[in-house]
Amino acid sequence: MLGEGILKGMAETAKNFFGSYVSKERLTTVEYPEERVPAAENARAFPFLVYDGPDWQAGLRCVSCQICEKECPPKCILIEKSKDKKPDYVGKPQFYPVRFDIDLSVCMSCQICVEVCPFDAIKMNTEFALATDDRFGGLLFSREKLAKSNEYYHSIHPTEAAEVDARLAEEKAKVEAKAKAAAEAAAAKAAVSASPAEGGN
Amino acid sequence: MVSTSFFTALDRIFFLLRDWLVGFLPVALRPAAGVLLGVIAIVAVFPGFFALTTVFERKGLGRMQNRLGPNRVGPFGFFQPVADGIKALTKEDVVPYRSDRIVHFLAPLVLVVTVFLGFAVLPMGRNMVLADMDAGLLFFFAMGAATELSIFMAGWSSHNKYSLLGAMRGIAQMISYEVVLLLSAVSVVMIGGSLSLSKIVEAQNSYSGVFPHWYIFTPWGFAGFVVFAIAATAETNRSPFDLPEGESELVAGYHTEYSGFKFALFFLGEYLAMFSISGLGTTLFLGGWSAPLSFFDFVPSWIWFFGKVMLSIFVFIWMRGTLPRLRQDQLMNFAWKFVLPFTLLNLFVTALWRFLGEGWLRWAVCSAILVAAWALMGRVGMRRKHFGPRSYRYAE
Numbered sequence: 294m295l296g297e298g299i300l301k302g303m304a305e306t307a308k309n310f311f312g313s314y315v316s317k318e319r320l321t322t323v324e325y326p327e328e329r330v331p332a333a334e335n336a337r338a339f340p341f342l343v344y345d346g347p348d349w350q351a352g353l354r355c356v357s358c359q360i361c362e363k364e365c366p367p368k369c370i371l372i373e374k375s376k377d378k379k380p381d382y383v384g385k386p387q388f389y390p391v392r393f394d395i396d397l398s399v400c401m402s403c404q405i406c407v408e409v410c411p412f413d414a415i416k417m418n419t420e421f422a423l424a425t426d427d428r429f430g431g432l433l434f435s436r437e438k439l440a441k442s443n444e445y446y447h448s449i450h451p452t453e454a455a456e457v458d459a460r461l462a463e464e465k466a467k468v469e470a471k472a473k474a475a476a477e478a479a480a481a482k483a484a485v486s487a488s489p490a491e492g493g494n
Numbered sequence: 495m496v497s498t499s500f501f502t503a504l505d506r507i508f509f510l511l512r513d514w515l516v517g518f519l520p521v522a523l524r525p526a527a528g529v530l531l532g533v534i535a536i537v538a539v540f541p542g543f544f545a546l547t548t549v550f551e552r553k554g555l556g557r558m559q560n561r562l563g564p565n566r567v568g569p570f571g572f573f574q575p576v577a578d579g580i581k582a583l584t585k586e587d588v589v590p591y592r593s594d595r596i597v598h599f600l601a602p603l604v605l606v607v608t609v610f611l612g613f614a615v616l617p618m619g620r621n622m623v624l625a626d627m628d629a630g631l632l633f634f635f636a637m638g639a640a641t642e643l644s645i646f647m648a649g650w651s652s653h654n655k656y657s658l659l660g661a662m663r664g665i666a667q668m669i670s671y672e673v674v675l676l677l678s679a680v681s682v683v684m685i686g687g688s689l690s691l692s693k694i695v696e697a698q699n700s701y702s703g704v705f706p707h708w709y710i711f712t713p714w715g716f717a718g719f720v721v722f723a724i725a726a727t728a729e730t731n732r733s734p735f736d737l738p739e740g741e742s743e744l745v746a747g748y749h750t751e752y753s754g755f756k757f758a759l760f761f762l763g764e765y766l767a768m769f770s771i772s773g774l775g776t777t778l779f780l781g782g783w784s785a786p787l788s789f790f791d792f793v794p795s796w797i798w799f800f801g802k803v804m805l806s807i808f809v810f811i812w813m814r815g816t817l818p819r820l821r822q823d824q825l826m827n828f829a830w831k832f833v834l835p836f837t838l839l840n841l842f843v844t845a846l847w848r849f850l851g852e853g854w855l856r857w858a859v860c861s862a863i864l865v866a867a868w869a870l871m872g873r874v875g876m877r878r879k880h881f882g883p884r885s886y887r888y889a890e
């Protein structure tokens with residue numbers, strides 16, 4: 294009969310109306326500023342710089358190779374290379390950036406800088422609420438603001454960060470093994486060069 | 495004894511309050527001041543209801559759609575209308591350059607004034623009617639029809655295609671359903687024998703045992719109430735008949751070019767029309783201010799009236815939360831092919847009811863005719879047309 298569908302529909306909305314006061318599962322609303330849904334693991338907003346250890350200046354992975362600066366399509370990265378060197382995670386002396394600025398108002402979140410970085414030094418952050426009242430300087434992020442610890446990286450992209458850590462550890466082990474082998478070879482060589490001298494005498 | 499006099503006083507509280515206030519004036523001014531106070535009360539109370547209704551509607555609709563609704567301003571968001579009001583007052587009043595300025599200015603005023611005039615004849619409690627006219631129903635419908643004028647004034651003067659289209663739709667819809675609204679009320683007049691709304695309420699204010707003699711509890715009254723509710727929804731441009739202001743098609747229909755407080759006035763007019771038509775439906779079919787069961791008679795009459803109006807408003811909101819908007823041709827088909835013939839039949843059934851005399855026979859005959867007509871006309875008249883694939887002669 295005409296109107297049955299309307300009555301069925303009204304029963305449905307009545308169920309919603311009263312049900313929303315009874316069961317919390319019905320209300321899917323997340324009241325944003327107070328509550329937040331954790332960002333998805335693959336989410337990306339803007340780049341940040343990863344550092345190891347407690348001190349961000351000492352632990353910054355960036356070696357100032359400037360590949361990202363050159364590859365950046367909208368040219369939002371500015372890097373100034375240091376004059377001196379500091380040891381990196383394997384102990385090898387490397388340059389470091391004395392200045393590393395990203396203009397987030399220009400950045401288009403394309404992730405190319407992350408893809409080209411050979412040192413796993415720049416990664417994508419998930420923080421998106423960056424509104425500021427400073428129109429010109431507010432979104433120009435310098436080294437201090439960009440540097441985030443490896444633990445933070447683990448907290449936002451756990452799978453990816455674990456892969457990176459494994460790779461870095463492997464490389465470090467390789468370098469150490471190589472150094473060890475080199476040291477052994479040098480020792481052997483020294484021993485060999487020592488023995489003829491001994492024999493010569 | 496003490497309690498009955500207390501409840502009588504409560505029933506008459508507004509009269510007592512008025513007499514007390516008027517008592518401060520010289521005797522010559524008292525009658526005029528009394529009428530003025532009544533007007534002020536209506537003009538103050540119903541916009542207050544409007545404010546409350548907007549927030550309850552938004553919260554209720556939210557719950558029907560499993561949302562929270564507004565909850566930011568004040569406790570549980572109940573001060574939302576205050577924020578909305580301040581916003582409407584402080585907004586810039588933009589008038590289109592090529593609009594007809596005078597008509598554009600007058601349209602919201604005409605709407606609100608005519609809607610307010612409709613309240614004058616509604617009996618809101620025992621003896622609580624501002625102007626007890628002999629032809630109150632006629633006056634009410636005259637005022638209801640005048641709102642159509644304001645809608646076309648708004649649409650025409652705005653010099654905007656959306657406004658005009660919205661206004662045309664509004665006029666077409668309101669005139670179509672006006673017929674139905676009037677005819678469904680005519681059956682009440684046939685039985686009640688009066689056009690005076692207070693007499694219609696009096697006619698329903700009697701009881702068999704504990705049950706009231708409201709017209710909705712008769713076959714013709716129930717059918718009439720259903721039709722009246724449909725027509726009232728269309729008259730007030732409420733969903734599912736909100737085509738004149740269909741946001742997805744017409745921006746906002748006839749009030750597209752209104753901003754700030756003029757827009758708020760349109761909004762107010764729409765809700766006031768909803769209140770007044772609910773009040774009329776209550777008066778005609780739901781026994782006006784009379785109590786639903788005879789032993790509840792001690793509760794002040796105005797509480798029953800406003801309770802019934804609030805219930806009707808809730809049903810309006812409930813329907814809005816449930817139904818999608820109709821298409822224009824569906825709206826017209828429904829009005830002319832189903833609702834109008836059904837209402838005419840209902841007039842006939844009402845006459846039968848009147849002349850079949852007391853007894854079970856009239857119940858059986860009238861109910862059978864109405865149910866059969868509803869089922870048959872619903873099936874035949876509202877049959878979906880199946881169009882074949884389109885063929886184009888020139889554009890292939």
